Amino acid sequence: FVNELIRVASPGGTIIIVTWCHRDLSPSEDSLQPQEKELLKKICDAYYLPAWCSTADYVKLLQSLQMEDIKFADWSEYVAPFWPAVVRSALTWKGLTSLLRSGWKTIKGALAMPLMIEGYKKNLIKFSIITCRKPE
Numbered sequence: 001f002v003n004e005l006i007r008v009a010s011p012g013g014t015i016i017i018v019t020w021c022h023r024d025l026s027p028s029e030d031s032l033q034p035q036e037k038e039l040l041k042k043i044c045d046a047y048y049l050p051a052w053c054s055t056a057d058y059v060k061l062l063q064s065l066q067m068e069d070i071k072f073a074d075w076s077e078y079v080a081p082f083w084p085a086v087v088r089s090a091l092t093w094k095g096l097t098s099l100l101r102s103g104w105k106t107i108k109g110a111l112a113m114p115l116m117i118e119g120y121k122k123n124l125i126k127f128s129i130i131t132c133r134k135p136e
Helices: 002-008 034-047 055-064 082-090 093-102 104-111 113-121
Strands: 014-022 068-074 125-133
Touching: 002 014, 002 055, 014 055, 034 113, 055 068, 055 125, 082 113, 113 125
Parallel strands: none
Antiparallel strands: 014 125, 068 125
16 A cells, blocks of 8 residues: 555655554554454454554654655544544434445444444554655
8 A cells, every 4th residue: 555655656745644553562562462453353344444553653664665754643632533423423313224224334334333432442543644755
């Protein structure tokens, strides 16, 4: 994904990645805790997502690909309220009937929303923006 972004960007162009990430690991950690991995796996299965990585992983990758002016920010506090709001809207009569008409994949995604809320509450899930510039 990142290689393709870099390939199609013009020289000197800005690349912006806005994505869910898992928390950065502390220096003493080799990986996430087993219960954290399990929660992310459940979310991946529900939303058909690839494996998660951290913001630090993206930064290291961009550095290894010689990108310039790499910046990042955690927007989690602004995005986390979205999930409870969606759950509340789904719990209305209109929301429930729409959900039931939408089919199993949509229902499966709706049932996974509490997992996203849990991930944000545990500071496991981060919503990050990462920007960089392709060298000229």
